[in-house]
Amino acid sequence: MNFKYPNGKRYEPTERDKQHRIKSTKNKNHSYSNRGMTLEEDLNDTNAYYLDRNIAVIHKKPTPVQIVQVDYPRRSAAVIKEAYFKQASTTDYNGVFKGIYIDFEAKETKNQTSFPLANFHTHQIEHMKTVVQQNGIAFVILRFSSSEEIFLLPFPTLHYYWNRMVNGGRKSITKDEIVNNGFPIPVGLQPRLDYLKIVEKLTFKLNEPFID
Amino acid sequence: MNFKYPNGKRYEPTERDKQHRIKSTKNKNHSYSNRGMTLEEDLNDTNAYYLDRNIAVIHKKPTPVQIVQVDYPRRSAAVIKEAYFKQASTTDYNGVFKGIYIDFEAKETKNQTSFPLANFHTHQIEHMKTVVQQNGIAFVILRFSSSEEIFLLPFPTLHYYWNRMVNGGRKSITKDEIVNNGFPIPVGLQPRLDYLKIVEKLTFKLNEPFID
Numbered sequence: 001m002n003f004k005y006p007n008g009k010r011y012e013p014t015e016r017d018k019q020h021r022i023k024s025t026k027n028k029n030h031s032y033s034n035r036g037m038t039l040e041e042d043l044n045d046t047n048a049y050y051l052d053r054n055i056a057v058i059h060k061k062p063t064p065v066q067i068v069q070v071d072y073p074r075r076s077a078a079v080i081k082e083a084y085f086k087q088a089s090t091t092d093y094n095g096v097f098k099g100i101y102i103d104f105e106a107k108e109t110k111n112q113t114s115f116p117l118a119n120f121h122t123h124q125i126e127h128m129k130t131v132v133q134q135n136g137i138a139f140v141i142l143r144f145s146s147s148e149e150i151f152l153l154p155f156p157t158l159h160y161y162w163n164r165m166v167n168g169g170r171k172s173i174t175k176d177e178i179v180n181n182g183f184p185i186p187v188g189l190q191p192r193l194d195y196l197k198i199v200e201k202l203t204f205k206l207n208e209p210f211i212d
Numbered sequence: 213m214n215f216k217y218p219n220g221k222r223y224e225p226t227e228r229d230k231q232h233r234i235k236s237t238k239n240k241n242h243s244y245s246n247r248g249m250t251l252e253e254d255l256n257d258t259n260a261y262y263l264d265r266n267i268a269v270i271h272k273k274p275t276p277v278q279i280v281q282v283d284y285p286r287r288s289a290a291v292i293k294e295a296y297f298k299q300a301s302t303t304d305y306n307g308v309f310k311g312i313y314i315d316f317e318a319k320e321t322k323n324q325t326s327f328p329l330a331n332f333h334t335h336q337i338e339h340m341k342t343v344v345q346q347n348g349i350a351f352v353i354l355r356f357s358s359s360e361e362i363f364l365l366p367f368p369t370l371h372y373y374w375n376r377m378v379n380g381g382r383k384s385i386t387k388d389e390i391v392n393n394g395f396p397i398p399v400g401l402q403p404r405l406d407y408l409k410i411v412e413k414l415t416f417k418l419n420e421p422f423i424d
Contacts, residue, residue, distance in 0.1 A: 056346060057346050059301070061273050061274060062276040063279070065279075067277075078296070082291065083291075083292035084290070084292065085292070094306060094307075095306075096315070099346065099347030099348065100311075101307075101311065130263065130269045134268060136269070136311065
């Protein structure tokens with residue numbers, strides 16, 4: 001899957017290239033036809049499909065940015081001249097599906113045998129916990145990029161393995177554990193990742209406490 | 213209420229001041245004790261209160277920004293050097309309250325007799341419409357800053373007046389119409405704007421079609 005990362009292959013990563021990384025990434029996003037779509041692109045595509053057909057209203061939240069300095073050139077748009085990426089206090093995706101509040105985070109790993117829990121941070125775990133307390137549905141979508149396998153893992157299951165780590169256990173979930181306790185999301189064309197089919201079938205048990 | 217805008221009064225608005233506007237605003241936010249809090253600050257405060265007490269999980273979405281250029285200085289955080297404000301495709305606030313999906317936008321006006329509909333844009337109206345179709349609760353919180361009166365207006369009511377404008381009618385909702393068809397939100401201390409009390413009482417009718 002190296003063709004997904006043309007920047008890293010084509011150029012020496014000089015400072016100048018790094019400055020232009022965002023611009024290059026933007027161009028890449030326009031080629032929807034190849035298989036090099038990221039998990040985020042697949043999900044945005046899927047959510048647009050859901051919205052189009054009145055199936056659900058789910059959006060990705062904007063990237064949180066701490067704005068420090070803004071220029072106001074006369075008669076043209078304000079330009080942000082200095083800003084920093086902030087850590088998100090919630091998950092990236094939320095919305096409503098048939099009256100149910102949906103909340104999830106999506107992550108991918110190049111790792112082949114386990115999913116590192118470093119992909120999540122404490123704020124996000126706490127956030128999903130409160131969502132479940134409010135009778136919303138919280139889960140994570142995990143992608144193994146080398147094998148292109150994608151799984152939906154209900155929050156209580158993630159929380160179980162998170163607590164195992166907090167209590168001194170391993171810092172990842174093994175792939176076997178994900179296969180056994182998660183739900184595979186097949187990759188399709190329309191929609192690309194029909195994760196709501198799983199939510200629909202399993203709503204009654206997605207929030208159930210998980211015991212290994 | 214002019215003391216709320218120290219920048220506009222204390223300085224001549226030179227280009228240099230405009231560049232520092234964000235920095236100054238940040239400092240202002242730290243003085244929670246005075247009455248100069250914006251509607252956004254009051255709502256963030258209220259949502260933090262709800263979260264603390266497990267009443268609801270409602271967050272403001274980050275400001276959408278189109279990032280164009282990022283610098284990666286060695287061994288320090290990435291700096292966004294060029295970015296632009298984007299128009300939001302959804303509302304600013306959403307979350308879950310006792311299993312109910314909540315979605316709203318908050319706006320204030322200095323106008324004393326009516327609320328200009330220019331405060332909303334078509335994307336937001338369309339978004340709230342789809343939320344109501346999915347059985348979520350959508351509304352707007354409107355603040356008249358001169359009188360400090362705050363109202364919750366259910367989306368179907370807003371939509372009625374929006375359509376009146378689209379069909380050639382007035383470009384605002386009169387204050388009388390808001391008083392008669394909205395629900396006043398009293399300003400308190402803890403929480404500052406207890407809008408969920410209204411949602412709780414009126415859930416059964418908040419999504420009802422509005423007929424003037």
